[in-house]
Amino acid sequence: MLKTILSISGKPGLYKLVSQGKNMLIVESINADKKRTPAYGHDKIISLADIAMYTDDAEVPLKDVLVSMKKKENGAVVSLDPKKASSEELRAYLAEVLPDFDRERVYPADIKKLISWYNILVTNGITDFEAETAGETEEAKAE
The missing domain is CATH 2.30.30.730 (SH3 type barrels.)
Structure with missing residues (x-):
């Protein structure tokens, strides 16, 4: 998806x-x-699908971060307003969702964008972040 x-x-x-x-x-x-x-x-x-978040060990695909956010928010939009939140509040929120995120390489602007993307997707009914279409499944098999 x-x-x-x-x-x-x-x-x-x-x-x-x-x-x-x-x-x-x-x-x-x-x-x-x-x-x-x-x-x-x-x-x-x-x-x-090509975006990942930095962690201390590796990179985590964006879909995994979005799924974690969905679980935390029970499928609703994020209550934290990314435009008004301080850097510390943004980092604290991401730490709840992705505890081992790389604090040096993930900037507050990245967290704001992540929250706004999540809110756009949820608001418009796109909440199945892990689903693959038939075409994506076939592409994975071909590789």
């Missing part, structure tokens, strides 16, 4: 991959407006 959810640098929010053109992707905003726009090759586009 997270493979088709994209973050585009310079554009707020998250986007769902709809289609591919020759030199661009057609993406749809996950927010309520569902606005479709092109995303070009020069835009920095990353799939949420």
Whole structure:
């Protein structure tokens, strides 16, 4: 599921991959407006499935962090407001979700983005972070 959810640098929010053109992707905003726009090759586009959080030992896939957040929040949005929270509050929140996160390489801005992404996903009914589509399962088998 997270493979088709994209973050585009310079554009707020998250986007769902709809289609591919020759030199661009057609993406749809996950927010309520569902606005479709092109995303070009020069835009920095990353799939949420390709993102990981630093820990003291290794890197933890974003889906595992989101699942942990979902358990902590009982499937609801995060009660902590990332825009108003201090660095210490953000780090304390992440420590509850991912106790061994690397405190030197994970910045407060990263935690704010993580919380806002989680809230966007939950608000728009995308809560099954571990589910794989049939295509993703086939790709994993091919590798």
